[in-house]
Amino acid sequence: MKIAVLIKYCPDSEAAINVVSGKLDTSSAKFSVSPYDEYACEEALKIIESQGSGEAVVFNVGPEKNGKGLRDELARGADRAVHIVTEKEITCPEFTSRLLAAALKQENPDLILCGWKGIDYDLGITGTKVAEKLGIPHVMVVSKLTIADGKAICTRQVDSGDEIIEVPLPAVIGAQKGLNEPRYPSLKGIMKAKKKPASQITPAQLGVEEPTGKAMYTGFTFPPSKSAGKKFEGPESVVEVVRLLREEAKVI
Amino acid sequence: MAKDILVIAEHRGGNLKKVTIEAIGAAKKLAVDLGGEVHVAVLGSGIQPTAKEISSYGVPVFVFDDSKLENYSYETYSQALVPFIENRGYKLFIMGATPTGRDLSATLSSRLKAPVATEVTGLKSENGTIVTTRPIFAGKVISTFAMDSDRAIVTIRPNTFELSEKADGGSVETVPATIGDLKAIVKEVVQKSAGRIELTEADIVVSGGRGIREQGNYKMIEDLAEAIGAAAGASRAIVDAGWVDHSNQVGQTGKTVSPKLYIAVGISGAIQHLAGMSTSKVIVAINTNPDAPIFKIADYGIVADALQTVPLMIEEFKKLS
Numbered sequence A: 001m002k003i004a005v006l007i008k009y010c011p012d013s014e015a016a017i018n019v020v021s022g023k024l025d026t027s028s029a030k031f032s033v034s035p036y037d038e039y040a041c042e043e044a045l046k047i048i049e050s051q052g053s054g055e056a057v058v059f060n061v062g063p064e065k066n067g068k069g070l071r072d073e074l075a076r077g078a079d080r081a082v083h084i085v086t087e088k089e090i091t092c093p094e095f096t097s098r099l100l101a102a103a104l105k106q107e108n109p110d111l112i113l114c115g116w117k118g119i120d121y122d123l124g125i126t127g128t129k130v131a132e133k134l135g136i137p138h139v140m141v142v143s144k145l146t147i148a149d150g151k152a153i154c155t156r157q158v159d160s161g162d163e164i165i166e167v168p169l170p171a172v173i174g175a176q177k178g179l180n181e182p183r184y185p186s187l188k189g190i191m192k193a194k195k196k197p198a199s200q201i202t203p204a205q206l207g208v209e210e211p212t213g214k215a216m217y218t219g220f221t222f223p224p225s226k227s228a229g230k231k232f233e234g235p236e237s238v239v240e241v242v243r244l245l246r247e248e249a250k251v252i
Numbered sequence B: 001m002a003k004d005i006l007v008i009a010e011h012r013g014g015n016l017k018k019v020t021i022e023a024i025g026a027a028k029k030l031a032v033d034l035g036g037e038v039h040v041a042v043l044g045s046g047i048q049p050t051a052k053e054i055s056s057y058g059v060p061v062f063v064f065d066d067s068k069l070e071n072y073s074y075e076t077y078s079q080a081l082v083p084f085i086e087n088r089g090y091k092l093f094i095m096g097a098t099p100t101g102r103d104l105s106a107t108l109s110s111r112l113k114a115p116v117a118t119e120v121t122g123l124k125s126e127n128g129t130i131v132t133t134r135p136i137f138a139g140k141v142i143s144t145f146a147m148d149s150d151r152a153i154v155t156i157r158p159n160t161f162e163l164s165e166k167a168d169g170g171s172v173e174t175v176p177a178t179i180g181d182l183k184a185i186v187k188e189v190v191q192k193s194a195g196r197i198e199l200t201e202a203d204i205v206v207s208g209g210r211g212i213r214e215q216g217n218y219k220m221i222e223d224l225a226e227a228i229g230a231a232a233g234a235s236r237a238i239v240d241a242g243w244v245d246h247s248n249q250v251g252q253t254g255k256t257v258s259p260k261l262y263i264a265v266g267i268s269g270a271i272q273h274l275a276g277m278s279t280s281k282v283i284v285a286i287n288t289n290p291d292a293p294i295f296k297i298a299d300y301g302i303v304a305d306a307l308q309t310v311p312l313m314i315e316e317f318k319k320l321s
């Protein structure tokens, strides 16, 4: 079974993000693979291990530096990487998904795993768009996955509980936390990753053009900083705090 | 140019989600600027009463009532909605930023060729351009995302927009839905939190972290939640420890909540936790460490042992009712 894994390379969740005159500056941030995509990659490895054979191919759209993120997943155990190299980070999910869909068409995977959302722009759009472009079904927010008889049986987490959804393969499945525990790359894995095949393609080679729509980020600011609140000491201060919640903050 | 707004309602078994009423409220405000009307679409099976309820907000409601629409599925919903939308023309689509709303918005974005803004906390129109405010990078940055297009889609963060007022003049119209073959089949729906208040919609959220010391003490958090009619949440530390289910987790890899009041018990306030609750209106923190980062964003901080403090708080809350 050939499994494609879509990975996003994002500023680490603890990274400081700067805003300089209304523009984002992530130059000092440490980058890492978005956590949900790590679940996606781990799941691909587990499926291949349980089936005894298969290939996990990791895909990324982004600038040259993102090659490092692909290498990280090769070190974890993925077999091959496809890097669609762009000049800068693309923040338009329509463009990203066009590129991914074009590259995926050349590969014809049996299953596509992605994160249900990236932790950078909090979108959760790209996986679904890829599926729509390929004309295949998708299930997002999946916390349990079983592959059998050309089908995927997914547990999808929704607000009030779980839905059990069955889809024929190929399909795009978006990983949620709880799907598995991603392994750490071993030293041997890191050494092996250096020799694994990693190809680079450009949007032009894929014949994909940037969408012309006028939807864009027009500004960035820091959230309003909160002024220091009131601090109390000792358990008995709850009496006062509860009074303030009622009389001052008026929230109860 | 189309000017009308379509709100897509969300419900579970006919019970309307609060975020739908917030979406109607947000849409009504925006409709004034756009010079258009607000319509609502509701899909499901046997949901005429829900449609009637929505119409009490003074809006025309289009109801798609079909046994095939009983459970949400992006396929059935978009098969029903897309032809309807193409026939009528709408400028803007608003739904809740719930797992369902996000899923549908992504599908509609592809099928209607419209850009989408997710997890929106601010919404306005500038000369027909839809201008949204969205927290990004775990809430560390607030972005402005503008959509200058014929159509646009927005999912709003629950609990951030005011509920719509009730009004006269609503109506209900049934729209026939043609649903063809489906690829994804919903086999089963497992209700986990039946009767419980959903975290993302709760007015008050009480969350416990590693500072509660042991699994058995989570009961204390649930009791506190019950005493004030709140939903119970958790930090990732105690979810990973297996003390509570992941569906309770608040934060970057959990749920985003925006209640009136958030009470953090024994939670240090890591950036990933703050990502899920920093837009709460009032924050109370109980923590033994006076330097815990959570106190930097707490409106009321209590430096004390959770195990001693929470029972007293329960008593105080009980006195209120």
Ligand SMILES: Cc1cc2nc3c(=O)[nH]c(=O)nc-3n(C[C@H](O)[C@H](O)[C@H](O)COP(=O)(O)OP(=O)(O)OC[C@H]3O[C@@H](n4cnc5c(N)ncnc54)[C@H](O)[C@@H]3O)c2cc1C
Binding pocket: A013, A035, B208, B209, B210, B211, B212, B213, B234, B235, B236, B237, B238, B249, B250, B251, B252, B253, B254, B255, B265, B266, B267, B268, B269, B270, B271, B272, B273, B276, B286, B287, B288, B289, B292, B304, B305, B306, B307
């Ligand atoms: C990619 C990524 C994603 C993450 N996503 C999330 C997420 O979604 N949600 C999330 O919460 N975390 C998330 N985390 C984890 C996060 O970094 C923290 O590790 C976690 O939030 C810590 O949980 P905690 O505050 O309960 O535990 P701790 O950090 O251990 O804090 C416990 C606190 O309790 C206090 N305490 C101890 N005893 C008592 C007592 N008796 N009474 C009162 N206070 C006491 C301590 O002073 C301390 O401040 C993520 C991390 C990563 C790397």
Ligand SMILES: Nc1ncnc2c1ncn2[C@@H]1O[C@H](COP(=O)(O)O)[C@@H](O)[C@H]1O
Binding pocket: A006, A007, A008, A009, A034, A036, A037, A059, A060, A061, A062, A093, A096, A100, A113, A114, A115, A116, A117, A118, A119, A121, A122, A123, A124, A125, A126, A127
């Ligand atoms: N630039 C990208 N390269 C590869 N995969 C991506 C990229 N952007 C998004 N994805 C995939 O789509 C998922 C959802 O991303 P998003 O829509 O940006 O929240 C991510 O978790 C990835 O699996």
